[in-house]
Amino acid sequence: MLAATALVAVTTAGCGASPGSPAPPVDTPAAPAGPSGPGPALTEADANAWLDGLLPAALDRTDIAGATVAVVHDGRIITTRGYGHADTGDGGTGAVPVDPDRHLFRMGSVSKLVTATAVLQLVQSGKLDLDADVETYLDFDLPRRYERAVTLRHLLTHTAGFEERIAGLIGTDDSEVDLRRALVTDPPEQIYEPGTVPAYSNYGNAVAGYVVERVSGTRFEEYVRRNILDRAGMPSSSFEQPLPAALRDRMSKGYDTSAAPAAPFEIVGTPPPGALSAPATDMARFMLAQLGEPVGFGPLLDRSTRELMQRPALDATSLGTLADGPRMTLGFFDESRNGHRILGHGGDTTYFHTHLQIYPDDRAGIFLSLNSNGSGALASHELRQSVVNGFADRYFPARDGRPTAGVDPATTAEHAALAAGTYESSRAVRSNFLTAIGLVGRTTVSIADGNRLLFEPGPLSDSPARYEEVSPWVWREVGGQRTIAMRATDDRVEAIGFDSAFALLPVAPARGSAVAVPVLAGSTVVLLLAVLSWPIGALVRRRLGRAPRERAGRTARILSRVAVAGTLLAFAGWVLSISSIMSLHDVPSPVLRAVQVLQLVGLLGVLPAAVRLADDVRRHVGWPRIAGSALLLLALAGAGWFAVEFRLLAPSISY
Numbered sequence: 001m002l003a004a005t006a007l008v009a010v011t012t013a014g015c016g017a018s019p020g021s022p023a024p025p026v027d028t029p030a031a032p033a034g035p036s037g038p039g040p041a042l043t044e045a046d047a048n049a050w051l052d053g054l055l056p057a058a059l060d061r062t063d064i065a066g067a068t069v070a071v072v073h074d075g076r077i078i079t080t081r082g083y084g085h086a087d088t089g090d091g092g093t094g095a096v097p098v099d100p101d102r103h104l105f106r107m108g109s110v111s112k113l114v115t116a117t118a119v120l121q122l123v124q125s126g127k128l129d130l131d132a133d134v135e136t137y138l139d140f141d142l143p144r145r146y147e148r149a150v151t152l153r154h155l156l157t158h159t160a161g162f163e164e165r166i167a168g169l170i171g172t173d174d175s176e177v178d179l180r181r182a183l184v185t186d187p188p189e190q191i192y193e194p195g196t197v198p199a200y201s202n203y204g205n206a207v208a209g210y211v212v213e214r215v216s217g218t219r220f221e222e223y224v225r226r227n228i229l230d231r232a233g234m235p236s237s238s239f240e241q242p243l244p245a246a247l248r249d250r251m252s253k254g255y256d257t258s259a260a261p262a263a264p265f266e267i268v269g270t271p272p273p274g275a276l277s278a279p280a281t282d283m284a285r286f287m288l289a290q291l292g293e294p295v296g297f298g299p300l301l302d303r304s305t306r307e308l309m310q311r312p313a314l315d316a317t318s319l320g321t322l323a324d325g326p327r328m329t330l331g332f333f334d335e336s337r338n339g340h341r342i343l344g345h346g347g348d349t350t351y352f353h354t355h356l357q358i359y360p361d362d363r364a365g366i367f368l369s370l371n372s373n374g375s376g377a378l379a380s381h382e383l384r385q386s387v388v389n390g391f392a393d394r395y396f397p398a399r400d401g402r403p404t405a406g407v408d409p410a411t412t413a414e415h416a417a418l419a420a421g422t423y424e425s426s427r428a429v430r431s432n433f434l435t436a437i438g439l440v441g442r443t444t445v446s447i448a449d450g451n452r453l454l455f456e457p458g459p460l461s462d463s464p465a466r467y468e469e470v471s472p473w474v475w476r477e478v479g480g481q482r483t484i485a486m487r488a489t490d491d492r493v494e495a496i497g498f499d500s501a502f503a504l505l506p507v508a509p510a511r512g513s514a515v516a517v518p519v520l521a522g523s524t525v526v527l528l529l530a531v532l533s534w535p536i537g538a539l540v541r542r543r544l545g546r547a548p549r550e551r552a553g554r555t556a557r558i559l560s561r562v563a564v565a566g567t568l569l570a571f572a573g574w575v576l577s578i579s580s581i582m583s584l585h586d587v588p589s590p591v592l593r594a595v596q597v598l599q600l601v602g603l604l605g606v607l608p609a610a611v612r613l614a615d616d617v618r619r620h621v622g623w624p625r626i627a628g629s630a631l632l633l634l635a636l637a638g639a640g641w642f643a644v645e646f647r648l649l650a651p652s653i654s655y
């Protein structure tokens with residue numbers, strides 16, 4: 001759910017698609033051969049031996065307290081395994097090993113698959129239309145910037161165009177959950193035209209969940225319990241927060257590291273995108289249901305609706321050439337590997353980290369959840385990747401090593417030149433002070449090794465990666481299996497799709513690190529030096545017996561100093577506030593408004609600083625003082641420009 005916090009998861013509207021509508025063509029070039037040849041048979045004994053050889057050592061290495069795993073194949077649960085501890089005993093009680101049948105883990109954004117299934121059930125029954133204006137089903141107006149209607153297809157594919165929202169995402173035990181109020185209170189702005197830019201959105205999935213509640217006439221959590229969890233034979237799973245009394249003692253505790261104290265039960269502010277709690281055994285049954293296998297009390301979806309849910313939901317009509325890369329289905333990410341179709345979804349809360357993958361054509365699936373962050377920023381992510389990729393490489397290696405067609409060198413050179421530049425994630429905030437977060441985590445694309453592209457860092461990685469063009473505007477990682485697709489105009493690449501619901505967008509030149517960072521850093525240094533010079537200058541004049549500063553221009557000097565102090569205090573306030581917000585701690589609105597007032601004082605201080613400089617020049621006070629006044633004016637102007645450009649003074653402070 002917090003995939004963006006590691007700073008971070010359709011045809012056009014009105015086409016009237018039904019469950020039986022033909023799927024958009026899947027023309028993404030096949031992945032290069034990975035491990036090939038027949039792997040070991042996917043049996044209980046081999047899966048247990050493989051998992052037992054991998055996970056205990058991995059948990060120790062990454063300092064993660066516990067893990068729960070499930071594997072399904074050919075219509076049955078192959079194995080469920082627990083590793084490490086659901087309770088480390090840090091509170092003085094004995095440590096409790098993870099039991100995959102008993103202990104619940106938080107699913108984070110894997111919950112979105114349940115929400116999408118609920119939507120498709122109502123599509124199947126004719127109560128919902130994927131391509132109708134979603135406001136038809138709502139009792140409030142969505143934030144809209146574009147004329148094109150937002151549809152359920154857009155919501156389930158993360159292309160409704162909403163910016164990111166952080167406030168209220170995850171709270172603690174005393175947090176109150178009110179889905180409608182969360183959706184209508186300070187909603188995110190729409191920053192992209194619906195259907196055109198993949199931009200992962202918890203808000204969009206929450207709206208889809210509220211549509212389920214409105215149309216069914218049943219509270220979302222209750223609808224899901226009756227129609228999905230009970231139906232699929234998942235009696236130990238729940239979206240309720242806090243958990244029902246019968247399940248509370250079965251909840252695994254969450255940890256920062258295995259040596260840290262247990263964290264309180266997390267409350268997800270909008271349940272549909274991330275509130276599910278479930279044991280591995282129940283998630284195995286959910287995977288079987290998604291594979292169309294008999295499970296529970298009946299199928300969740302009929303065959304045609306299940307196939308609709310599991311095929312790409314957007315085509316080139318709205319995505320353009322981004323449709324040649326990985327695309328969202330109606331809920332699933334395309335995570336294909338070794339030439340096998342793999343549909344999956346990851347999920348994160350503050351402490352739990354989960355991944356689920358199904359192989360629709362191979363009748364298999366794997367589920368993994370961790371209850372700790374681990375010792376490094378990417379520890380949980382890398383461990384999950386090693387498990388799901390290791391599972392694919394061991395049991396579903398490449399069928400063959402068919403080469404893929406390349407692109408002529410002249411065309412590739414032209415495309416590479418257009419792609420070179422600096423990019424930031426489409427999952428972003430554009431309307432307020434959190435725009436400044438975009439300065440961190442940017443990706444630089446440059447030409448290397450002939451016509452290859454060097455991504456620094458590589459998509460979904462903290463290391464550089466090289467890509468080569470394998471078909472027009474489609475690039476594949478050299479030595480890897482990741483595929484990206486680009487959409488371009490005549491003079492630039494306007495989007496790089498790299499993971500179904502995520503894209504990289506070019507950074508405007510004025511906001512580029514080569515401009516913004518030097519302006520911010522230079523302005524801050526000059527203003528700090530100005531503050532230091534005030535007492536030093538006064539001390540020097542006193543020791544040398546010089547007369548105090550003349551009264552001429554005194555008002556401008558005082559106002560300039562107030563502006564300097566206001567700017568520096570504002571910058572400090574922004575750093576502290578943004579750091580707190582990114583740690584999922586709310587910052588009161590009065591505090592943010594106070595910081596904005598300080599920032600405005602600094603911006604208005606450009607006027608007295610200009611008056612001070614003009615006065616110094618007029619009175620010929622000497623070049624050192626004139627230079628100092630000029631630098632002060634430039635620093636205040638630079639800080640003011642940064643504040644305006646990065647929306648620090650925007651009226652909205654909703655985050």
